[in-house]
Structures are given as C-alpha cells and as structure tokens.
Amino acid sequence: MAAPTMDRPTSAAPAAVQTMTIAKGINNGLRAAMEADPKVIIMGEDVGKLGGVFRITDGLQKDFGEQRVLDTPLAESGIIGTAVGLAIRGYRPVCEIQFEGFIFPGFDQIVSQVAKLHFRTQGRLKLPMVIRVPFGGGIGAVEHHSESPESYFAHTAGLKVVSCSNPADAYWMIQQAIASDDPILFFEPKRRYYEKGEVDTTAAPGPLFASRVLRTGTDATLVAYGPMVRTALDAASAAEEEGRSLEVIDLRTLSPLDLAPVYESVRRTGRLVVVSEAPSESSITSEIAAKVQQECFYSLQAPVLRVTGFDTPYPPSKLEEEFLPDLDRVLHAVDRSLAW
Amino acid sequence: MSSPEKWTHPGPDSPPATAAKPTAEQVIAGLRATDEGGADLVQLLTPEGERVQHPDFDIDITAEELRGLYRDMVLVRRVDREANALQRKGQLGIWVPLLGQEAAQIGAGRAMRPDDMAFPSYREHGIAWCRGIKPTDLLGIFRGTDNGTWDPVKHRFHPYTIVIGNQVLNAAGYAMGQKFDGKVGDDDGEATMVFFGDGATSQGDVHEGFVWAAVYDAPLVFFCQNNQWAISEPTERQSRLPLYQRARGYGFPGIRVDGNDVLATLAVTKWALDECRHGNGPILIEAFTYRMDAHTTSDDPSRYRLSDELELWKLKDPIERVKVHLVKQQWADQEFFDSVEAEAEQIAVELRDYCVNLPDPPAERIFSEVYAEGNPVLEAQRDEFLAYHAGFAGGEH
Ligand SMILES: Cc1ncc(C[n+]2csc(CCOP(=O)(O)OP(=O)(O)O)c2C)c(N)n1
Numbered sequence: 001m002a003a004p005t006m007d008r009p010t011s012a013a014p015a016a017v018q019t020m021t022i023a024k025g026i027n028n029g030l031r032a033a034m035e036a037d038p039k040v041i042i043m044g045e046d047v048g049k050l051g052g053v054f055r056i057t058d059g060l061q062k063d064f065g066e067q068r069v070l071d072t073p074l075a076e077s078g079i080i081g082t083a084v085g086l087a088i089r090g091y092r093p094v095c096e097i098q099f100e101g102f103i104f105p106g107f108d109q110i111v112s113q114v115a116k117l118h119f120r121t122q123g124r125l126k127l128p129m130v131i132r133v134p135f136g137g138g139i140g141a142v143e144h145h146s147e148s149p150e151s152y153f154a155h156t157a158g159l160k161v162v163s164c165s166n167p168a169d170a171y172w173m174i175q176q177a178i179a180s181d182d183p184i185l186f187f188e189p190k191r192r193y194y195e196k197g198e199v200d201t202t203a204a205p206g207p208l209f210a211s212r213v214l215r216t217g218t219d220a221t222l223v224a225y226g227p228m229v230r231t232a233l234d235a236a237s238a239a240e241e242e243g244r245s246l247e248v249i250d251l252r253t254l255s256p257l258d259l260a261p262v263y264e265s266v267r268r269t270g271r272l273v274v275v276s277e278a279p280s281e282s283s284i285t286s287e288i289a290a291k292v293q294q295e296c297f298y299s300l301q302a303p304v305l306r307v308t309g310f311d312t313p314y315p316p317s318k319l320e321e322e323f324l325p326d327l328d329r330v331l332h333a334v335d336r337s338l339a340w
Numbered sequence: 341m342s343s344p345e346k347w348t349h350p351g352p353d354s355p356p357a358t359a360a361k362p363t364a365e366q367v368i369a370g371l372r373a374t375d376e377g378g379a380d381l382v383q384l385l386t387p388e389g390e391r392v393q394h395p396d397f398d399i400d401i402t403a404e405e406l407r408g409l410y411r412d413m414v415l416v417r418r419v420d421r422e423a424n425a426l427q428r429k430g431q432l433g434i435w436v437p438l439l440g441q442e443a444a445q446i447g448a449g450r451a452m453r454p455d456d457m458a459f460p461s462y463r464e465h466g467i468a469w470c471r472g473i474k475p476t477d478l479l480g481i482f483r484g485t486d487n488g489t490w491d492p493v494k495h496r497f498h499p500y501t502i503v504i505g506n507q508v509l510n511a512a513g514y515a516m517g518q519k520f521d522g523k524v525g526d527d528d529g530e531a532t533m534v535f536f537g538d539g540a541t542s543q544g545d546v547h548e549g550f551v552w553a554a555v556y557d558a559p560l561v562f563f564c565q566n567n568q569w570a571i572s573e574p575t576e577r578q579s580r581l582p583l584y585q586r587a588r589g590y591g592f593p594g595i596r597v598d599g600n601d602v603l604a605t606l607a608v609t610k611w612a613l614d615e616c617r618h619g620n621g622p623i624l625i626e627a628f629t630y631r632m633d634a635h636t637t638s639d640d641p642s643r644y645r646l647s648d649e650l651e652l653w654k655l656k657d658p659i660e661r662v663k664v665h666l667v668k669q670q671w672a673d674q675e676f677f678d679s680v681e682a683e684a685e686q687i688a689v690e691l692r693d694y695c696v697n698l699p700d701p702p703a704e705r706i707f708s709e710v711y712a713e714g715n716p717v718l719e720a721q722r723d724e725f726l727a728y729h730a731g732f733a734g735g736e737h
Binding site for chain 2: 072073077078080082105119120128
C-alpha cells in the first residue's frame, strides 16, 4: 500500500473524500457513531461546551444534548468507574481523558474493573467502552502532558489498545472502537492532531486490529505507531534520497499486536528498527523485539534495534527534542542495522 | 441538581437535637465516629425485643412478614457458619463471615424490588440471598473454582467486588443509566443500592461516587455497613465525624439506622429506595452494626479488639431480638422455630455436599471470556498451552 496522502491536493478526489485533520477525523467519527447508536455517550472533563481542550468533541453537545455529552466532575476514577456502570446498563460510553498524564487516578478502575469484568462473569457482562487518551510529546507542554503510558494498558489482559496516525484511521478507528464489545484504550497522537489528510467516508475500512504496511521497501523495516508513524515515513523519504529503500509499517493495534505483516516484512528485509516515544524498558517495543527474534531468527541480518524515548521521566520541554526519536535518530539506527 | 427542599425529611436532615457547641478539646480530638448513634439512630425493635415507635420511619409489619425476615436471617447465618466451617476443614481457601450483620443485609435486601440493582462488596451473602442467588453459587469464589457463577443481569446483583470502593462508582454509573433511561420519577421507578464498609468511606472512589450521584441526581442508595472495623482499624481511623453525617456535605440526606434491627433497616432502606425511584436520590444510609466474627478466616481479631466488646454486641444480636419479639407477640410457636432450624440444617447439608464435590474448572477456563470479541494473540497462546498439555496425556494430539 502507498504512503498516506497527507499533502495531496483534494481537487481530483471523489466526492466522498474530504480533507481533514486528525482532530476533525475523530470528531466526525464520534459524530457518526453517535448518530448510528443512541446508546453512545461521551463523558469527560470540558467535553461539552468547550468541546474538549483539543476541541475533539467540538459541537457534539450542542447537537446531541447534555445527556449524551457529559461534562463530568473532575475525577478520572469517577469518569471510568461510572462509565463501567453505564456500560453494564447498556450504554456505550466514550470517556475522554484530558491528557495521558492524568489517566492514573483512573488506572485502578481500568485495570481492576474495566479489564476484568468480562472474564470474571464468564462473559455475562460486556464492557463496550472506549477510553480516549491524547498522548505523546512534542508540543512544548509542561510536565504530565507529554507522556506515552500505553504499555501499562497493553500489559493488562482484558483491554485492547489501539493508536491512530492519520485522519482516515482517526475517522474509522474511533467508530470501530466504539462498535466493539471489548473495552478499548484509544491513543491519539496529540502532536499530530492538526495534520491533514484525506478521508474517504464511504469506502469500507480495513479491520481495526490490524497493522498496515504504509510504504514498501527492501533494505530494512521500520515499525511505528501513533505520532512516530509520521517520523518513520519522513525517515523513509530521506533514506530514499540516499538510495535506501525502507519499508514502513504502522502498527495501529498495540494489543493485540498484529505482527504477521512485520514478520513477513522482516523475512524479506532482514532488518528491523522499532520506533516509539515511550521509554524502552518493558514496553511495546521490547515485546516486538522479543517476538520478532523468536519468529524471524534465521531471517535477521542484524539484531532488532529500537529508537525510543529514554528510561527517564519525560524531560522539561526545552529538552524534549533530545528525548524524542526524530528523523536523524531513526536514520542512525537504520545505518547501524545496515552496517551489521 | 439537588434542591434544598429534597432535604426536608425530618429524619435524616433536621439539625441534631442537641446542638451543643463542642468544646475546643472535642474539636481538636475529633468526634468519636463510632459513638452510639444516640438520638440519631433509627430503631424500631430494641435489643430486648420491644417494638418502639419512630416518628418518621414506623412501618406496619404483619406476623408473617416478620417471620419471613426471621427465617431469612437464620438461614443466612447458617450458610455463613457452614461456609466458615468448610474453610476450617480446608474446603474453602477463605471465607468472609457476615455474622452479626444479618439484620442490616436482610433489611436492606428485602427492601429492594426485582428491578432494582445491587452492587455488593464481598461480604454481602445476605443481599445475595435476597436477590435469589443460591448460597452454593457463592462458594466457587472462595474455593477458587470461579469468580462467582451467578448471572448479574438476571439477578440484578453485580459480581462481588474485592477492590475496596470500586463498586461505588460502578453503581453510580448504573444509577445514572437508570435515570437516563427514564426509569425514575414515580412509584414504578428503579433504584440502585451499593454496599460498602466503614473503611471504604476513606477511598477516593466512594467520595467520587458521592459526587457523581449527587450532581447527576442518580437514584442510588449508598448502604454503608459500619461494622466498626476495617480489618484491625476502627472507624475513628477513617473519620472524625459519624459517617452518615458526611452526606450533608455532598448535598443529600444521610441517616443512621440500627443495623442490628431488621425492622428499622427495612423501613429506612425502603424509604430511601422509594425516594430514589421518585427522583429524590441519592441517599446515604449508615447501618450501625458489628462484625461478630473475624474479618475473614485469615484474620485474628484477638490481636486488635477486646472480647468485652464482642460480649456487649452479643446482647444486641439481630436474630435474638426478633425471636423474642415473635414469642412475646405470640406470632410464632415452637413448631415454627423448629421448622426454620430444620430448613437451615438442610441448606447446610446441601452446601457441604455441593462444596466438596465442586470440580476444578477445565484448564481452558484460564483463556476463556477474557475478551468479548476474541484476541488472536491470546488464542495462539491458548492453543500452544493446550498442545503442551496434550503432550502429557498419552500423546493424544
Ligand atoms: C483497595 C484495597 N485496599 C486494601 C484491601 C484489603 N482489604 C480487604 S478488606 C479491608 C478492610 C475493609 O473494611 P471495610 O470497608 O470497613 O469493610 P468490612 O470488611 O469491614 O465490611 C482491606 C483493607 C482491598 N481489598 N482493597
């Protein structure tokens, strides 16, 4: 599949294809889900009149009313914990966590109740709820506003975790997540919220829990998700100028991981670089490295390399460019892999 | 939003009759949260079995109804004692006794209607009984064969919740759903009741549950069983204020009832559920009671409380006072008491048989129903596990 067409002019596009930002993609997706199912409700801090601090829920309360878009009291455990009760009652709550650094007051409800009720009741209780989490750095924010906590949730059985990286996925994946009967953590790349791309609102989307090859290549494979997909694609373009052909895979689903396309790719390229903003220790990138060496041991020409945030707290924003993987760090890792 | 007129019920919200100013020392030391409720404690049947009147919460009860409540309490106590014994015999890994809390639970449980929803903690065997759950269905959790086998949708009785306080928020959300569904507002309305202990009132989730239920006017009865202890910690380690008085700060009524008095508990809970189904919720009930046994079978209460205390509370036994009253009123004869005893014995036998014969679940249970819509990574893991297992079973695969 070709790279997502972020910059292509829209004039040639068919009528159902619109250009929009990731933020608008999610907003439109939420709207479509709410129109399709009256049981879908949105709850969170400032999601009503304000439309959320990132305006992702803009206009929804105006159109769907205060009972379907709830400006909640300011307590994350309360947001998640009451969503559990509403889900049991037959609603499909979509909770917004304002920033990823504030999910931890709700962590207990997520891992103790949301993740386990289906198993505990042998399937009698379903928890069709989505927890939307803007995550990641690169926006010059103060502390607790730039983190990547997704591995905590991917580590927890009973939860599913996904992350979108472009407007089309944003539009479709949020609707698919809402339609799912499993509880889903939906990680949104906040620094990419306002990047534009084309969305075909009529073409049937691919499956939610599937990674996707965005760019084919032969020399090495790059795997990324969320905000790092753009970085990986940029690195592949830059590498091309140097005559190197990189394959780029957008993971899209972090739990369950869909690694079949990654194995297939690595068996061809022999080299893998995994990119993520999250600290590396005991993370999604560790999991990928472990599984790929297990499945592709004889195909690997070099060890799996990772380009990640450091195993430190997220630094003050004047240092975040040092912390975050960028194009140069990714290319450096590719160089090392190819030099093996 | 809760409006002030909702608070006008004289029981819970009239200012304390003795509004004497506390001394400076009292303020500094904090009010003893476990002090007997005094004038604020709703009681309809004294420990001596005397029926007393209450200006706000009196109820009519027929002989038959009272015999029914007595039977419930005796049977539930027997279930509890049998399960406790089964743990001692190694048949259960642990048991959480309800001894002493029968009146609080039967009163509250019998106040509920089938359409109401209950969110228990882990000691609510009496509530389970009232929700029509077979006592045998409680055993698997404690024997380690399952996490509770009852259908929470059919019985409207949520799974036991072990993490202290979590269920309070889940209940608040459920009650919000009842409200959103338009099931609140008249005699046919629905309500939710959530059960938690005195220790739980220190948890953030309980506080948040109070906030949520209040601002969304949820039809939720918070039923706190103050059994005086959170494992080894007394109630004054959780609060310097009697717990029911906290409700005022959230903007809804709080009321303390004699939790060893099944009539008073029934009356107060019925009133509270009724308020909720009419749209006047939420309400906090503090059932003032006592855990007469250990916290769990793993606990040793002799390390933290005096036996005098237990002796004192034995005089307030929830079952004895009903028995005395039934006899005094000539509402029950020896034949009735004997028949309840026989029924209790029968249930105990069934419980024992069921427990010792409860099979271990198949190993696949580890992997089943983790997700509603499956998970290929997990399924691959299961297949690998089953193949590995089969390798030992005479190479069946
Ligand atoms: C969040 C949490 N912390 C600690 C525990 C361990 N624990 C189990 S019961 C209990 C005491 C609870 O006391 P209370 O709320 O008064 O309820 P009771 O058992 O007396 O009915 C504790 C500390 C737990 N289950 N959950």
